[in-house]
Amino acid sequence: MVRLMVDAPAAGSDESAVDAFLQGGRPQEHPTQSGPSLRHAPGPYFGNYGGRWMPESLIAALDELEDTFEKAKADPEFTAQIADLNKNYSGRPSLLTEAKRFAEHAGGVRVFLKREDLNHTGSHKINNVLGQALLAKRMGKTRVIAETGAGQHGVASATAAALLGLECVVYMGAEDCRRQALNVARMELLGATVIPVTNGSQTLKDAINEALRDWVANVGNTHYLLGTAAGAHPFPAMVRYFHEVIGEEARAQILDQTGRLPDAVCACIGGGSNAIGIFHGFLDDPSVRIYGFEAGGDGVETGRHAATITLGKPGVLHGARSYLMQDDDGQTIESHSISAGLDYPGVGPEHSYLADIGRVSYEPITDSEAMEAFRLLCRTEGIIPAIESAHALAGAIKVGQRLAAEGAEGATDAAGKASEKIVIVNLSGRGDKDVATAAEWFDLLQKDSPEAEIGKEGEQL
Amino acid sequence: MSTSQDGANQAAAQQTSAAQHTSKSAAAIDRARAQGRAALIGYLPAGYPSVADTIAAGIALAENGADLIEIGIPYSDPVMDGQVIQAATTEALAKGFRVREVFDVVRGITSKTDAAVLVMTYWNPVVRMGVDEFSRRLAEAGGAGLITPDLIPDEAAEWMAASDKYGLDRVFLVAPSSSPERMKRTVDASRGFVYAVSIMGVTGARTSVSSAAKDVVAAAHAAGAERVCVGLGVSNAGHVREIAEYADGVIVGTALVAAIRDGGVDAVASLTKDLSTGLTREEA
Numbered sequence: 001m002v003r004l005m006v007d008a009p010a011a012g013s014d015e016s017a018v019d020a021f022l023q024g025g026r027p028q029e030h031p032t033q034s035g036p037s038l039r040h041a042p043g044p045y046f047g048n049y050g051g052r053w054m055p056e057s058l059i060a061a062l063d064e065l066e067d068t069f070e071k072a073k074a075d076p077e078f079t080a081q082i083a084d085l086n087k088n089y090s091g092r093p094s095l096l097t098e099a100k101r102f103a104e105h106a107g108g109v110r111v112f113l114k115r116e117d118l119n120h121t122g123s124h125k126i127n128n129v130l131g132q133a134l135l136a137k138r139m140g141k142t143r144v145i146a147e148t149g150a151g152q153h154g155v156a157s158a159t160a161a162a163l164l165g166l167e168c169v170v171y172m173g174a175e176d177c178r179r180q181a182l183n184v185a186r187m188e189l190l191g192a193t194v195i196p197v198t199n200g201s202q203t204l205k206d207a208i209n210e211a212l213r214d215w216v217a218n219v220g221n222t223h224y225l226l227g228t229a230a231g232a233h234p235f236p237a238m239v240r241y242f243h244e245v246i247g248e249e250a251r252a253q254i255l256d257q258t259g260r261l262p263d264a265v266c267a268c269i270g271g272g273s274n275a276i277g278i279f280h281g282f283l284d285d286p287s288v289r290i291y292g293f294e295a296g297g298d299g300v301e302t303g304r305h306a307a308t309i310t311l312g313k314p315g316v317l318h319g320a321r322s323y324l325m326q327d328d329d330g331q332t333i334e335s336h337s338i339s340a341g342l343d344y345p346g347v348g349p350e351h352s353y354l355a356d357i358g359r360v361s362y363e364p365i366t367d368s369e370a371m372e373a374f375r376l377l378c379r380t381e382g383i384i385p386a387i388e389s390a391h392a393l394a395g396a397i398k399v400g401q402r403l404a405a406e407g408a409e410g411a412t413d414a415a416g417k418a419s420e421k422i423v424i425v426n427l428s429g430r431g432d433k434d435v436a437t438a439a440e441w442f443d444l445l446q447k448d449s450p451e452a453e454i455g456k457e458g459e460q461l
Numbered sequence: 462m463s464t465s466q467d468g469a470n471q472a473a474a475q476q477t478s479a480a481q482h483t484s485k486s487a488a489a490i491d492r493a494r495a496q497g498r499a500a501l502i503g504y505l506p507a508g509y510p511s512v513a514d515t516i517a518a519g520i521a522l523a524e525n526g527a528d529l530i531e532i533g534i535p536y537s538d539p540v541m542d543g544q545v546i547q548a549a550t551t552e553a554l555a556k557g558f559r560v561r562e563v564f565d566v567v568r569g570i571t572s573k574t575d576a577a578v579l580v581m582t583y584w585n586p587v588v589r590m591g592v593d594e595f596s597r598r599l600a601e602a603g604g605a606g607l608i609t610p611d612l613i614p615d616e617a618a619e620w621m622a623a624s625d626k627y628g629l630d631r632v633f634l635v636a637p638s639s640s641p642e643r644m645k646r647t648v649d650a651s652r653g654f655v656y657a658v659s660i661m662g663v664t665g666a667r668t669s670v671s672s673a674a675k676d677v678v679a680a681a682h683a684a685g686a687e688r689v690c691v692g693l694g695v696s697n698a699g700h701v702r703e704i705a706e707y708a709d710g711v712i713v714g715t716a717l718v719a720a721i722r723d724g725g726v727d728a729v730a731s732l733t734k735d736l737s738t739g740l741t742r743e744e745a
Contacts, residue, residue: 053584
């Protein structure tokens with residue numbers, strides 16, 4: 001029985017009760033971490049990263065948001081609201097599903113999928129938007145704005161705004177609007193206004209720029225509902241807070257199902273919100289290796305990728321100091337990935353810190369590797385993953401094979417056997433939105449179909 | 462302002478500025494004040510439409526009544542800029558503008574005029590070059606300091622040290638939304654002048670000056686600022702006249718960028734001449 005299902009994320013007293021429950025009757029299998037806790041890092045700084053690299057005009061709004069968020073966290077009414085929405089609207093807790101046939105391709109270790117794909121709107125994004133929309137209401141704001149790449153965060157934001165009666169404006173690169181016409185329609189069905197962004201490179205980062213310009217001009221009645229654990233303080237710590245429920249549930253569920261902690265946890269990283277959510281549950285468990293998989297695009301050696309931590313350098317963008325894809329002049333470099341959700345040249349500051357201190361390993365996964373893992377999960381488990389999540393699956397295959405190889409080296413005890421190793425993958429979203437991209441990738445479209453014609457022109461259907 | 466006779470003075474000032482921390486911006490504003498008027502500050506993006514044009518337009522600004530000149534570094538993610546400036550800086554980048562060329566622009570203008578030349582930049586290009594290295598090269602080129610739209614004093618430790626070391630002005634922004642505490646903190650951290658954002662918004666021409674501008678200036682003066690200049694949405698001599706009544710300087714950007722776009726250096730010269738007619742305070 002998983003007890004976390006209706007708990008708000010990580011309120012201090014609840015958590016110790018949960019820990020007591022989890023530890024009760026079981027011997028401690030692993031030594032506790034000797035250093036200071038990495039959980040609940042409050043910001044504004046994560047080591048050398050984070051902060052507020054923002055125009056003065058917005059500082060008052062960030063202060064108001066921080067103050068509102070801190071008070072809300074301590075308010076049982078707020079945490080109860082979140083818990084209720086998580087349970088009765090989003091459908092939490094999300095399942096932890098063992099993927100036995102998929103695992104055969106991952107060195108024979110046990111693989112468990114944290115099923116964020118089963119949440120309402122089809123991804124982890126709902127956790128954050130509900131929390132922030134509630135905060136917007138508490139601040140008396142009547143309007144929310146959001147950026148979106150392929151449309152997932154835009155759809156989630158439009159959903160939360162519809163539920164809570166807020167006006168919603170979504171900024172989306174003009175190029176993305178054209179290619180994701182159905183997601184634009186979805187947002188409009190939910191009552192949002194979608195504004196195509198034609199400035200700069202017309203992609204996600206320019207949508208963020210345009211949302212910031214809107215926020216500066218309308219900050220009196222508007223909350224900027226940022227979609228990932230990046231940006232100026234308090235966004236990174238706040239967005240993580242709303243996603244901590246992923247890691248809390250996963251930790252309790254794996255203990256419940258297997259009686260022990262996993263050997264590894266894997267997630268994909270764009271801005272890094274789904275990843276920080278699941279990582280958070282395991283940061284203080286030193287026996288658990290943690291992996292973040294960045295979008296390697298065509299391959300990191302080609303320059304066409306979004307492997308920010310792997311190849312970027314520290315800089316400031318969109319309000320935070322963090323790793324950043326930039327040229328020698330500090331101009332932001334365009335990222336490339338088959339996955340729109342990972343196609344961002346920055347990354348959340350807490351990930352930069354976790355990379356520097358070595359707690360989390362960050363590795364690139366190419367488009368091809370991700371799409372192979374995508375197809376594998378479809379065919380072995382009957383689950384169509386988001387292409388974003390397929391990066392985590394591809395990484396888990398590598399991690400599983402490494403764990404199996406380690407176990408094979410002279411291990412005689414049961415714990416050394418591959419079949420005893422446990423890997424959790426955060427399946428951050430479902431792949432319905434990616435069917436057209438995948439159909440083109442795998443050449444599944446009828447030759448003379450209108451869809452194939454459009455595909456040839458570089459469109460997503 | 463004259464352009465030739467001050468060369469020697471300027472060279473002397475440059476030699477001593479680092480040691481004495483003389484503020485070039487403050488001196489330029491004070492010269493205007495001594496003439497019974499507000500200072501005029503003109504903005505141009507470096508490399509638009511070319512580096513040579515920026516230098517020529519900067520000289521034209523100084524020769525036609527601008528006391529201070531703000532040279533913007535084109536940047537990939539200009540969150541505080543409206544359409545006109547975005548279009549100009551995007552074009553400059555597309556033509557291959559490099560950050561180091563801003564020092565050529567500064568030197569090109571300071572070697573020909575006595576206007577104080579500041580660089581306005583988003584922070585990441587400075588971080589990438591290295592705050593100390595950037596500051597050293599700016600001072601060497603005769604620059605007065607930096608205006609930093611996305612750097613607040615809270616994050617500016619490195620810049621505070623470098624600006625002290627090289628005798629550069631640090632112009633932070635204050636806004637209608639700034640709390641009294643932040644206003645005080647920002648005024649205390651600034652040197653040269655304080656940049657008062659007239660309106661909650663981004664750069665771009667507007668039909669009228671926001672009523673918030675006067676309050677921001679008053680708050681900055683009350684917090685101890687000796688020189689407060691107003692920018693955002695100032696585009697004609699009427700706006701200049703209105704702001705010159707209560708501010709120490711008036712900053713014009715988008716209108717000048719549109720002028721160089723549509724009419725080149727000559728248009729910058731004539732607009733500057735027109736704007737400067739609004740500077741003298743009318744007796745109330």
